[in-house]
Amino acid sequence: MERTKTVLAAAAVAACLPYLALKLIWVAGGNLGIPPGSPLREEGTALWLVNILTIAMDGTVVLxxxxxTRPWGRRLPAALLALPLWIACGLLGPIVAAFPAQVLYGVLSGGAGQDSGADELLDGWVWTLVYSGFTVQALALGALFVRYVHDRWGALLRSPLHPDIAAPDRSPVLARLGFAAAVLLTLPCVAGLTTQMADQSADRRIVDAAFLLYTLVALAGVGRLLRTGGTGGTRGAVRRTAPRLGPTLSAAWIGSGVLACWGGWLLLGALTGGGRPLGQQMSTGTLLAYACQALLGLLLAAVGAQQLRHRARLLRHRPAPGGTVRQDA
Known part of the structure; x- marks a missing residue:
């Protein structure tokens, strides 16, 4: 077990090094992997700051x-780990889904339909090196995260998605209103993504399709969490096929993270100029789609977190077998 953890940790850290090395070279004024005529060769404070930010983000993966993996990590407050891990899962999630699909499509199509603007921005080997590293990061960090959560909160994840409560309970009104608002916000978000897909390269369409997939995953996950207030079923009955909390919570976690983090990142790049070297024309519709995507993710994350707190209160105060009310710690 410890050996596997060590291998995964070494793989995650090693996968960070190529990206960190390239970014440090670029911040220092080097042009390794940047072809002549690329917009990235132009001096710009915004682009320099974006490079510094991405160095910090990749360094956070090492932390x-x-x-x-270290014993002191088990003593950290859950909230201190939750935010950076949610951001990491959100940013790496689409890469795991889209990059292998892009590679496979490129092999099968002989490169037809690939994004020519990407090669004008950076040499082809840079994209392959960086996104291969991100994929390894995601898989290794994800495996470590799963093991950590299993060791620390395994009982919670294995608990029933719909715990038996003496009387059926309803989710808080604010949670239901928030989810209804999220469903409405999905419409302009999906419309923006589908409109972009019509005029994009095959590579970009694959990425947008991944975003659409995660949108559905997030909505399904949070929607199911809203029904965790109780089933009103027969108490004490053993239901081996009863759904568990883990898969639903994972869907809500990664789906909301993808929407919030990538929507926010793309919007930041568009507003600061950090996204313009990618050759994208930032229309009002595109900016609106990014803003809706970020807001949708944040809203779903807030609804999911509120519903988890609601679930915890239900389980703390549910009646014990003798008829008294539990006051679990």
């Missing part, structure tokens, strides 16, 4: 690996 997360240590927190997930």
């Amino acid at each position: 997360l690996v240590l927190a997930l």
